[in-house]
Amino acid sequence: MGTVILGTGSCLPRNVVTNSDLEKIVDTTDEWITSRTGIQSRHIASGDEYTYKLSARAAEKALEMAGVGAEELDLIVVATISSHMLMPSSACFVQNEIGATNAFAWDLNAACSGFLYGIDLADKYVRADKKSKILVIGAETLSTRINWEDRNTCIIFGDGAGAAVVGYSESESGxxxxxxxxxxxxxxxxxxxxxxxxxxxxxxxxxxxxxxxxxxxxxxxxxxxxxxxxxxxxxxxxxxxxxxxxxxxxxxxxxxxxxxxxxxxxxxxxxxxxxxxxxxxxxxxxxxxxxxxxxxxxxxxxxxxxxxxxxxxxxxxxxxxxxx
Ligand SMILES: CC(C)(COP(=O)(O)OP(=O)(O)OC[C@H]1O[C@@H](n2cnc3c(N)ncnc32)[C@H](O)[C@@H]1OP(=O)(O)O)[C@@H](O)C(=O)NCCC(=O)NCCS
CATH class of the missing domain: 3.40.47.10 (Thiolase/Chalcone synthase)
Incomplete structure (x- = not known):
């Protein structure tokens, strides 16, 4: 009995960039990237696939799996280091996009650990108030923060979003x-x-x-x-x-x-x-x-x-x- 993940969702940008595509941008090879990183392709945002848009789509899937309505959410936390604006937060954009009219919302910056920090925080809220329903999202469009001439970094990162609806359960899990x-x-x-x-x-x-x-x-x-x-x-x-x-x-x-x-x-x-x-x-x-x-x-x-x-x-x- 305790804090549980009621539903999960994810969303990836449509555009897939392979290692061969990167060979045309920087001095690298598919063989180098695959052997050093294990990465063969990554999804890269285009059009209006901002961090908050990917987040919102992931959130909708997580809410659907959880059987929770957006208006039932109390808090939205988006862990990101690549929001498309510094202000407002991606979380506020998500709040508006999914119609979570009763939630307050803010971003969390802990880089790659952001989702785990967010879940830990959600657990504290749920322990304090068992009725809480919290949406924790990890989302990035790091393609907007990459130096595309730096082969040390541009081969590594990709874009996407994942979401979890966190709440309370009387069951054995938690x-x-x-x-x-x-x-x-x-x-x-x-x-x-x-x-x-x-x-x-x-x-x-x-x-x-x-x-x-x-x-x-x-x-x-x-x-x-x-x-x-x-x-x-x-x-x-x-x-x-x-x-x-x-x-x-x-x-x-x-x-x-x-x-x-x-x-x-x-x-x-x-x-x-x-x-x-x-x-x-x-x-x-x-x-x-x-x-x-x-x-x-x-x-x-x-x-x-x-x-x-x-x-x-x-x-x-x-x-x-x-x-x-
Ligand atoms: C980035 C990483 C793949 C580089 O691999 P590495 O074996 O350490 O390689 P180095 O940085 O020592 O570079 C070795 C050579 O490859 C070259 N190189 C770097 N990137 C390259 C690329 N994309 N293609 C071809 N050659 C490349 C370097 O310039 C260097 O050449 P030099 O010997 O002529 O100077 C590796 O260090 C790594 O995985 N680090 C962790 C990165 C990570 O996970 N970061 C996120 C954490 S959340």
């Missing part, structure tokens, strides 16, 4: 807990500046522009260790072992990070949900998209314990557990 962390001292390894300051008296040093900058090798090392530590810490605290876990849904950063994690935790192949080859790294959207796919393809059954883990810019990272 949110077990989380182990979330941040370390702002390492920000430089993975960051994105805001647009140039218009205040001439306040100059932001080293502003490389409002796009993603990444020290790939360093990020790789931190990502593997942080996710491993978060998972081990959480399982130890909850007195569980990996044998108690039915499915692991990790942030889909890239296949080499996921393989290292599997190796360190000695996770069998069939216990880890991976879809990075089709979507690339969709940051805050990656876990909810994977969760929705896992749910809709019956990889999660009633009674299953699902483990999530994430890592992203900040640094932010963590793990959480839900019994279905």
């Amino acid at each position: 949110y077990i807990g989380s182990n979330l962390s941040s370390d702002g001292s390492l920000w430089k390894l993975l960051h994105m500046h805001a647009p140039e300051s218009t205040n001439p008296n306040l100059k932001v040093p080293d502003n490389t522009g409002a796009h993603i900058v990444m020290e790939g090798r360093e990020v790789f090392k931190h990502a593997v260790k942080a996710m491993e530590d978060a998972v081990r810490g959480l399982l130890e605290r909850e007195q569980l072992t990996l044998d108690d876990i039915n499915l692991v849904i990790p942030h889909q950063a890239n296949i080499r990070i996921l393989n290292k994690l599997k190796e360190r935790l000695q996770l069998p192949e069939d216990k880890v949900f991976i879809n990075v080859s089709d979507y690339g790294n969709t940051s805050a959207a990656s876990i909810p998209i994977a969760l929705d796919e896992a749910k809709r393809s019956n990889r999660i059954s009633s009674g299953d314990t699902v483990l999530f883990c994430s890592f992203g810019g900040g640094f932010t990272w963590g793990a959480s557990l839900i019994k279905w």
